[in-house]
Amino acid sequence: xxxxxxxxxxxxxxxxxxxxxxxxxxxxxxxxxxxxxxxxxxxxxxxxxxxxxxxxxxxxxxxxxxxxxxxxxxxxxxxxxxxxxxxxxxxxxxxxxxxxxxxxxxxxxxxxx
Amino acid sequence: xxxxxxxxxxxxxxxxxxxxxxxxxxxxxxxxxxxxxxxxxxxxxxxxxxxxxxxxxxxxxxxxxxxxxxxxxxxxxxxxxxxxxxxxxxxxxxxxxxxxxxxxxxxxxxx
Numbered sequence: 001x002x003x004x005x006x007x008x009x010x011x012x013x014x015x016x017x018x019x020x021x022x023x024x025x026x027x028x029x030x031x032x033x034x035x036x037x038x039x040x041x042x043x044x045x046x047x048x049x050x051x052x053x054x055x056x057x058x059x060x061x062x063x064x065x066x067x068x069x070x071x072x073x074x075x076x077x078x079x080x081x082x083x084x085x086x087x088x089x090x091x092x093x094x095x096x097x098x099x100x101x102x103x104x105x106x107x108x109x110x111x112x113x
Numbered sequence: 114x115x116x117x118x119x120x121x122x123x124x125x126x127x128x129x130x131x132x133x134x135x136x137x138x139x140x141x142x143x144x145x146x147x148x149x150x151x152x153x154x155x156x157x158x159x160x161x162x163x164x165x166x167x168x169x170x171x172x173x174x175x176x177x178x179x180x181x182x183x184x185x186x187x188x189x190x191x192x193x194x195x196x197x198x199x200x201x202x203x204x205x206x207x208x209x210x211x212x213x214x215x216x217x218x219x220x221x222x223x224x
């Protein structure tokens with residue numbers, strides 16, 4: 001089966017600019033996660049969707065980050081405006097609702113200059 | 114918010130068993146222990162999980178102490194391709210699953 005797809009793989013922007021990342025989960029996976037991974041650290045959950053509804057966004061910096069999953073399939077994560085400390089790899093993962101295993105995409109590496 | 118502590122790095126000789134420890138002393142009765150690994154420049158990959166019984170699959174074995182305050186992931190015959198960061202994670206369930214990643218252990222498998 002096809003894995004979790006993410007694009008772009010790399011993005012370089014200047015601070016105060018906007019950026020968007022796209023994720024297409026594994027077909028049939030109702031649960032979708034966005035993680036932020038800063039260099040040298042483990043992934044930190046930003047937001048979790050169940051179908052097109054948000055079940056957890058407690059660690060999402062809502063003043064600058066937003067995410068949507070309008071049709072319950074693919075998802076977009078946006079940062080506006082970006083700060084230097086947003087430089088990280090943004091990982092998308094998906095799973096079946098009651099499944100124990102999350103499948104991760106390759107991530108998008110964001111560099112903010 | 115990580116609920117686990119792991120050594121930052123470990124070395125292992127190729128062909129030998131790699132034993133990766135994890136401390137989760139504040140784990141609650143219904144919280145599972147998961148292990149994932151992340152090879153350089155890739156997304157994390159699921160390895161194994163357990164609640165209180167020892168578990169084994171084709172990749173590894175998971176040994177959980179009786180008091181559930183710690184666990185050990187065992188790779189029985191480490192290869193160079195097992196070089197990665199290994200994350201021990203506690204899964205919390207409160208109407209939905211939530212996974213807390215720590216900083217992980219960098220396992221270096223050496224020839």
